[in-house]
Amino acid sequence: RGPDMDELLRRTVAALPPYESRGISPALREGPSQEFVDFYRALETDGRAALLTKLAADYGADHGLVSQLCGQVTEGRDVDALLQAEARLRYSLTPRYKLLIGHICRLEGGVKFLVDLRADILQLLQSQSADSPQLREMNGILKMLLSDWFSVGFLNLERITWHSSCDLLQKISMYEAVHPVRNWVDIKRRVGPYRRCYVFTHNAMPREPLVVLHVALTDDIAKNIQAIVQYGPSPERSEDVNKITTAIFYSISTSQQGLQGVELGNYLIKRVVKELQGEFPHMKKFSSLSPIPGFTTWLLEILQIKEGKSNQIFTELEYKEIQDAIEGPVLETLKRLLSTNEWVRSDKLVRALEMPLMRLCAWYLYGEKHHGAALNPVANFHLQNGAVLWRLNWLADVSPRGLSSSSGMMANYRYFLEDTNHNSIQYLRSRHIEASEQILSLAAQCQKSSKL
Numbered sequence: 001r002g003p004d005m006d007e008l009l010r011r012t013v014a015a016l017p018p019y020e021s022r023g024i025s026p027a028l029r030e031g032p033s034q035e036f037v038d039f040y041r042a043l044e045t046d047g048r049a050a051l052l053t054k055l056a057a058d059y060g061a062d063h064g065l066v067s068q069l070c071g072q073v074t075e076g077r078d079v080d081a082l083l084q085a086e087a088r089l090r091y092s093l094t095p096r097y098k099l100l101i102g103h104i105c106r107l108e109g110g111v112k113f114l115v116d117l118r119a120d121i122l123q124l125l126q127s128q129s130a131d132s133p134q135l136r137e138m139n140g141i142l143k144m145l146l147s148d149w150f151s152v153g154f155l156n157l158e159r160i161t162w163h164s165s166c167d168l169l170q171k172i173s174m175y176e177a178v179h180p181v182r183n184w185v186d187i188k189r190r191v192g193p194y195r196r197c198y199v200f201t202h203n204a205m206p207r208e209p210l211v212v213l214h215v216a217l218t219d220d221i222a223k224n225i226q227a228i229v230q231y232g233p234s235p236e237r238s239e240d241v242n243k244i245t246t247a248i249f250y251s252i253s254t255s256q257q258g259l260q261g262v263e264l265g266n267y268l269i270k271r272v273v274k275e276l277q278g279e280f281p282h283m284k285k286f287s288s289l290s291p292i293p294g295f296t297t298w299l300l301e302i303l304q305i306k307e308g309k310s311n312q313i314f315t316e317l318e319y320k321e322i323q324d325a326i327e328g329p330v331l332e333t334l335k336r337l338l339s340t341n342e343w344v345r346s347d348k349l350v351r352a353l354e355m356p357l358m359r360l361c362a363w364y365l366y367g368e369k370h371h372g373a374a375l376n377p378v379a380n381f382h383l384q385n386g387a388v389l390w391r392l393n394w395l396a397d398v399s400p401r402g403l404s405s406s407s408g409m410m411a412n413y414r415y416f417l418e419d420t421n422h423n424s425i426q427y428l429r430s431r432h433i434e435a436s437e438q439i440l441s442l443a444a445q446c447q448k449s450s451k452l
């Protein structure tokens with residue numbers, strides 16, 4: 001049996017050298033760091049949870065020393081002494097595990113190991129199976145380091161085409177989280193004419209697309225995803241530049257869970273806008289065509305809560321039209337038809353539902369909040385980037401996936417380049433959502449005719 005965890009940690013997590021010898025370049029601790037990596041990789045989930053919890057709890061900063069040094073940082077001392085005291089205090093706040101992280105990132109494959117280690121920490125924190133303040137602290141420290149290592153200056157923008165390598169095309173297909181790639185024909189279309197696919201890569205993780213952005217080049221803001229992923233132009237077509245005035249971001253996915261919160265997707269969108277403006281100087285419109293995951297579930301909950309009070313959801317006229325379009329008790333039948341996607345087969349019912357569902361969905365995106373942010377994660381992502389909630393599209397995604405997740409609707413989050421910084425600050429600071437007239441009036445109507 002190999003070393004037990006405590007012994008392994010004692011041996012591989014160096015103590016913080018005394019302040020006086022902090023500058024002396026530490027003996028490169030490749031051996032112990034590699035031993036830690038090998039030991040960790042050999043552990044199963046529970047073992048990893050135990051190790052991470054112990055590492056965070058027992059190998060952080062020396063709290064006794066910190067509080068002792070705090071006492072020496074006092075007003076009134078001469079500047080030199082004060083700065084010395086502050087420097088000692090600052091140094092004493094360095095957790096021991098931060099030195100280990102610094103050594104591991106210098107190993108071959110060390111950065112990728114640390115990205116995966118943070119993914120394990122996030123998994124633990126999300127599953128609450130090990131949720132300690134020290135673990136959250138270690139997650140924060142690791143996230144800050146990763147944000148520095150993966151900042152834009154260290155990332156490489158790569159365009160993926162049909163001539164890219166198979167392993168890259170295969171990874172792009174595998175990572176596609178929004179509109180699954182079914183076969184070679186699919187992926188060939190997504191990198192073919194009137195399409196662009198860009199990724200960020202990092203030299204420390206070669207041949208690994210960290211985040212993938214799929215773009216459609218169109219002459220107006222798209223309102224339907226089937227037109228993009230199902231019926232796109234045939235691969236041998238050439239591009240007519242005069243037909244390209246708009247960029248539609250129709251899918252974005254990150255592949256590394258451990259890089260959550262590093263905002264790679266945001267950076268990639270902004271970087272691709274610059275790239276496209278270089279290729280198409282006359283391009284003026286930039287918008288997403290985004291799914292609205294969670295809306296149908298939310299709607300069914302509302303229908304459940306409003307059992308017997310349908311007048312708090314539908315107007316009388318709407319209720320009557322729905323009643324005419326279905327048999328049986330209205331709310332009961334409607335819940336069934338919505339949860340099985342059958343409703344879309346009846347034109348009459350589709351017409352009767354358009355107004356109420358568009359109104360409810362506009363409110364879901366604009367009005368529903370979670371800790372102050374937009375409840376819908378995709379809305380929150382684009383609004384954080386400074387986009388405008390610009391248009392809601394009916395029957396925009398009639399695939400089973402689109403119907404089940406958002407009753408067929410999709411949203412355009414539009415990027416007005418000169419406003420994104422301002423909008424982002426407004427959203428992050430005062431939770432203000434910039435929205436178009438269509439959205440504002442639909443949301444207002446919802447407030448008026450539905451009591452949610």
Ligand SMILES: CC(C)(COP(=O)(O)OP(=O)(O)O)[C@@H](O)C(=O)NCCC(N)=O
Nearest residue numbers: 177252253254260261262263264265266
């Ligand atoms: C939407 C994505 C790309 C945002 O990533 P990113 O910009 O790195 O944000 P964050 O993860 O740093 O908060 C990411 O959350 C993701 O891959 N989501 C699943 C697919 C999707 N587009 O909703």
